[in-house]
Amino acid sequence: MSSDRQRIPLRIAGKRAYVWDVDDIATIRAQYRLCGVLTGTLPHLSQQNAFLGVPLVLMPEEVALLLEIDAAVLIDDPKSHIQPTMPELQRWNAGQQESIRAQVAFTETKSARESANAGRAMSEDALRKRKEREERKKAEASRLAEIAARSDGDLLALSEPTPAQAPPIHSDPAVSAAGNQTEPLSSIPYAVVVSAPSSSFEWYNPSGRFYSSLEDARAAGVWDYPSTLEERARCGVFSGLWKQGFFMGGGIKFGGDYLVYPGDPLRYHSHFAASVLVSPISALRPMEIVAHGRLGTATKKAHLLCGWDDEKQEVSYLSIEWAGFG
């Protein structure tokens, strides 16, 4: 690999590594065969449990591996957000207003076009009926509003169309005041877009908060995985399997620490459920062999016991399968 190749920025917050850039996610997956887990929501999907979006959260083992192969750099993300200056905030606010105006203008032209189209498509009779319907609805709504106003004055305030809430950075009263001054008077709803990568903010400055080695990051208190024997064992097993060309995912669903895939998990089922043992001679209860043998075989996987030898920095593998089963 070329020496000038870009290291992937991993943004660390609360000892977790996030990747916000879609291209970085693609590189991590395609080039480094690491999957991580997407944890962000996708607002356009009706269900928020099947498909998720940015940010990608990496397993700590994946972060340690990327550091080991000099492919990534850790960024202390919370500290990279510096208190913005007034001009910066004003520029940001202008950008927001611009986006809102564009949305409102788009919606207005769209609805104008639609109503024009609707008029052309409908007959006189249909138009008349539609008008009647709308009037009926309006009367009903005003009647309900009156009832509501009588029972509770607050409800009336709520029922008035309000624009979506202003952006979440409102700690500074000057900012919110500036926001209110230029707020468009239109009642058309709009969305407030908060861009995902922090790097799009003018006041975001990670320089000086890059850590390209585990030692540096640990000294700065940003990242300390692996620090215990168990964590070292997990990292050793993970990189051992990764170096053999496997893809790894979390394996708790199948009673292991990792699921081991022969290729990209989107294309292949996993062949193994791997569990990490902190020593190649650590004790194993017979029940564990039964459980892993049963669960692995029932899900068409072999269970892989990975014993980490901390002195030799080696992994020994042993697979279990239920003989004469199914």
Added chain:
Amino acid sequence: MSLITPSSRPKGPFKGGARRNDNNRIYANPLPLLFIEPPRSRVTSILGLLGLSLTHIENPHCEGVFDPTTRSVWVSNIDHSMLLWRRGFFGKGDLSRSEPSWLARQLNNRKMGGKQLTSEEITARRRAERKQFKLDRAAAIAAVHEEAEVIFETEGKVIRPALSGPAIPSAATWKPAPKPEEPPATPLIEDEELEEEPIEDVEHLQLTLQEAFLLLWNLDCLTVLDPQSMTPMSLKQIWIAFQVAHLPPRLPSQPTQKPQLQYDNPFLINFVVYHHYRSLGWVVKGGIKFCVDYLLYKRGPVFHHAEFALVVIPVYEDPEDQQVSVTNLQNASPFAWSWLSTINRVNSQVQKTLILVYVTIPARSRLPESILESPACLAHYSVREVILRRFIPARMRD
């Protein structure tokens, strides 16, 4: 006369109902003790009014030898072992999966015919068939691939070979090939041999210490012999010996030292659980094959599959007792979430409900040490149950 028949089932092809009736007859009694009602008469009904009964208890009085190394009691008398198995499903044959059927299998092998199979033989045959099916399927897939290759070479057409289809057997359609008829000459010779040298039954029934103690203490139908002297042991001797069997062996230098009895002895905890569920009418068997401690059967393994799987979790009333304990009790310290999810998944795959059985171990500080020398200490243990089920929001909406 031996209770065991050359095959575990009487002759002839059996339909489900007939076999059920058969099982109902063989396994009619849930416990080794039989309650014999006298014929109804005026006397019995008058006595019944007075709360007295002439019911007479028939106690079979079986005999077994304590074996400390395997932590079990061996019942070698075939009448006794069959009785303990058929009345309450106690123990397991040391050469069989459950019912001591080794002799029956041997006789069956000699007799040939192979029509009446023991459960072990059925399993072996099913596994062989399954293996053959996989081989057949692999061969069929390979053949389809080859055909596609040939078509590509000769006609230049690309055919994507299918992994399923009419040419490839599936688990639902595959049938084992009919076996060729075996020449009848050999079995005849074997039949003659059979009469010459009868097979000696080398199998014994193994009772776990919990089972043995329930039989001898609660039901009084088992005598346990000392392995050295082959004389009956007293209740107190048995009680101590069963606990000591779980302790690390004593050093030969201090043979007279008093055994270190503790409330967290595995025998005590297992017996508390075993006794609890036996008293509630369940048939309790070991659950190692589903990576749990016990399985609960309604009536018995021949009638139903196990409904519940038990995980025994000892809880120290006084956490300090755990620090000074000599036994490293399984599950006494909380196990990992991944292990819980593993055992739960294994058991939900086989349609069993997982029960966590919490056994509270009484604190050493509040009870005198001497109470451990008799079963009276069992009164201080308590059992709590937690039923565990995995909740899947997407699938359990209604």
